Amino acid sequence: RATLWSVRTSRPFSHLNTVTTEDLAYFSKVLPPSNILSTLPPICTSHDDMVPYNVDWMGKYHGKANTILRPRTTHEVSEIVKHCASRQIGIVPQGGNTGLVGGSISLDKELVLNLGAMSRVRSFDPVSGILVADAGCILQSLSDHIAPHNHIMPLDLGAKGSCQIGGNISTNAGGLRLLRYGSLHGNVLGLEVVLPDGTILDQLSTLRKDNTGYDLKQLFIGSEGTLGIVTGVSILTPPAPQATNNVFLALPHFDNVLPLYQVVKRQLGEIMSAFEYMDRTAYDMALSHGLGPVLDAKEVGDSRCFVLIETSGSNEEHDLDKLNTLLESLMTADEPLILTGTLSQSPGQFESLWAVREGLTECVQKEGKPYKYDVSVPLADFQKVVDTVLERMVSMGLHGDHAVSKVMGYGHIGDGNLHLNVIAKRGYSSEIESALEPFIYELVASRKGSVSAEHGIGSMKTHALHYSKDSVNIEWMRKIKRVFDPLDIMNPGKVLS
Numbered sequence: 502r503a504t505l506w507s508v509r510t511s512r513p514f515s516h517l518n519t520v521t522t523e524d525l526a527y528f529s530k531v532l533p534p535s536n537i538l539s540t541l542p543p544i545c546t547s548h549d550d551m552v553p554y555n556v557d558w559m560g561k562y563h564g565k566a567n568t569i570l571r572p573r574t575t576h577e578v579s580e581i582v583k584h585c586a587s588r589q590i591g592i593v594p595q596g597g598n599t600g601l602v603g604g605s606i607s608l609d610k611e612l613v614l615n616l617g618a619m620s621r622v623r624s625f626d627p628v629s630g631i632l633v634a635d636a637g638c639i640l641q642s643l644s645d646h647i648a649p650h651n652h653i654m655p656l657d658l659g660a661k662g663s664c665q666i667g668g669n670i671s672t673n674a675g676g677l678r679l680l681r682y683g684s685l686h687g688n689v690l691g692l693e694v695v696l697p698d699g700t701i702l703d704q705l706s707t708l709r710k711d712n713t714g715y716d717l718k719q720l721f722i723g724s725e726g727t728l729g730i731v732t733g734v735s736i737l738t739p740p741a742p743q744a745t746n747n748v749f750l751a752l753p754h755f756d757n758v759l760p761l762y763q764v765v766k767r768q769l770g771e772i773m774s775a776f777e778y779m780d781r782t783a784y785d786m787a788l789s790h791g792l793g794p795v796l797d798a799k800e801v802g803d804s805r806c807f808v809l810i811e812t813s814g815s816n817e818e819h820d821l822d823k824l825n826t827l828l829e830s831l832m833t834a835d836e837p838l839i840l841t842g843t844l845s846q847s848p849g850q851f852e853s854l855w856a857v858r859e860g861l862t863e864c865v866q867k868e869g870k871p872y873k874y875d876v877s878v879p880l881a882d883f884q885k886v887v888d889t890v891l892e893r894m895v896s897m898g899l900h901g902d903h904a905v906s907k908v909m910g911y912g913h914i915g916d917g918n919l920h921l922n923v924i925a926k927r928g929y930s931s932e933i934e935s936a937l938e939p940f941i942y943e944l945v946a947s948r949k950g951s952v953s954a955e956h957g958i959g960s961m962k963t964h965a966l967h968y969s970k971d972s973v974n975i976e977w978m979r980k981i982k983r984v985f986d987p988l989d990i991m992n993p994g995k996v997l998s
């Protein structure tokens with residue numbers, strides 16, 4: 502099926518060369534095979550073995566790389582990049598390949614440089630909480646590494662079992678803890694980056710304060726592999742909270758969500774660590790895939806929205822007191838904002854409440870082919886945006902199992918980030934895509950929102966960047982790209998088209 506997406510990305514990169522047998526001979530000198538049998542080979546050119554590196558997590562973007570390289574050291578990355586620069590070969594840096602915007606997939610003949618074999622923790626200081634690690638470390642494995650020291654990673658996301666810290670930094674991933682610990686722009690203390698000419702930029706600082714001119718590392722956070730390859734990371738990890746609790750609440754309609762958010766912020770104060778949202782369609786979908794039920798179906802009645810609130814503090818009794826007082830005031834109010842709710846009573850229940858929210862991405866994937874719009878809009882517009890898109894699908898005769906089976910919203914209320922998901926039951930089609938785009942981007946722009954809150958631009962949204970960035974911004978982004986990567990070999994066609 503010819504989708505608009507495939508048309509957009511099928512343009513060949515005439516300035517780039519394909520990997521040849523001579524190039525492969527050079528790469529095999531730089532990347533000798535390991536003598537450990539269980540280790541994946543550092544060079545892969547077999548069609549079947551390349552499949553996992555050539556298809557994204559959603560199965561939406563199909564890459565064209567004929568070579569996958571898996572270096573083990575920063576020096577090896579640097580040697581590969583120097584060679585690619587001299588031969589003008591394109592490079593797609595790839596982490597866990599869980600990105601949702603087609604950023605980690607080769608669009609034409611670029612090779613894929615996967616960081617998975619660089620997975621060493623370099624150091625951890627339990628006093629400062631500063632962790633220094635290879636970029637290819639999986640987020641979950643870093644959490645496991647620091648857990649015995651009572652520290653946690655400052656970010657958490659549903660893809661934690663596969664995504665890598667280098668990928669998280671390159672996408673400036675948000676996730677479920679941003680409300681409490683802030684973005685990676687604040688938590689990353691230093692980076693080691695191989696620049697597009699192969700030079701190693703060593704900024705792997707472990708200093709909290711360092712005002713010595715331009716803070717170059719910030720440019721690599723969220724630049725999606727277009728300015729260089731992140732090989733090492735220094736990141737501040739917070740102490741693990743001593744007490745965590747969560748509640749799951751059902752609300753009659755969206756109008757109550759923001760008043761509830763205000764009340765909760767006021768009453769829970771410093772212990773509130775997450776305020777997540779999902780609409781009824783998302784909740785029902787989660788249940789139909791075996792998550793939950795977390796609430797009594799009769800009490801839920803025809804609730805239209807649900808929120809999950811988490812608290813993280815240092816004193817269980819104090820936090821529970823605050824939570825119980827909050828719940829009591831919510832249930833006994835003259836005009837209650839909520840219909841029902843539940844407070845987790847055990848670590849197992851705590852996990853199952855979170856599972857309903859964290860599991861939505863996988864449920865969406867099982868439902869069909871998702872069009873995912875990760876947008877920032879004013880909180881008051883969350884429901885309106887979802888309703889407007891649903892109405893459009895209905896009015897165009899595209900709603901139903903023949904085309905779009907579900908339109909739903911969920912996301913991070915605390916961050917103003919709505920995940921609008923449109924599920925194409927029978928697969929992606931140009932008819933559905935042209936009904937959604939540029940309509941959704943125009944809708945977001947009309948509310949002064951962002952077309953990408955946390956997933957990035959990748960190859961999916963290069964044509965939509967101008968809805969959120971004006972021409973002056975885009976021109977300066979282009980200038981920065983040219984300074985770092987004048988040959989345009991580093992993840993070409995991503996972020997900037």
Ligand code: FAD
Pocket residue numbers: 558593594595596597598599600601604605616636657658659660663664665666667668669670671672673674675676677725726727729730731732862863955956959992995
């Ligand atoms: P990849 O997908 O491999 O790459 C992503 C981009 O970063 C590409 O452009 C790639 O070229 C570049 N890149 C990767 N590694 C490097 C490197 N070392 N150096 C330079 N560039 C590099 N995202 C959120 O923000 N919040 C969420 O809550 C969230 N939840 C998710 C839940 C699920 C189930 C899934 C599947 C995805 C979710 N995502 C979320 C999206 C995704 O997980 C994040 O974008 C993640 O940070 C990507 O990491 P990765 O290692 O998989 O990177």
Ligand code: MLT
Pocket residue numbers: 659676858859861862873875912913920
């Ligand atoms: C989430 O918040 O669940 C993630 O960003 C992934 C998604 O949008 O599905």
Ligand code: ZN
Pocket residue numbers: 675676912913920955
């Ligand atoms: Zn998200």
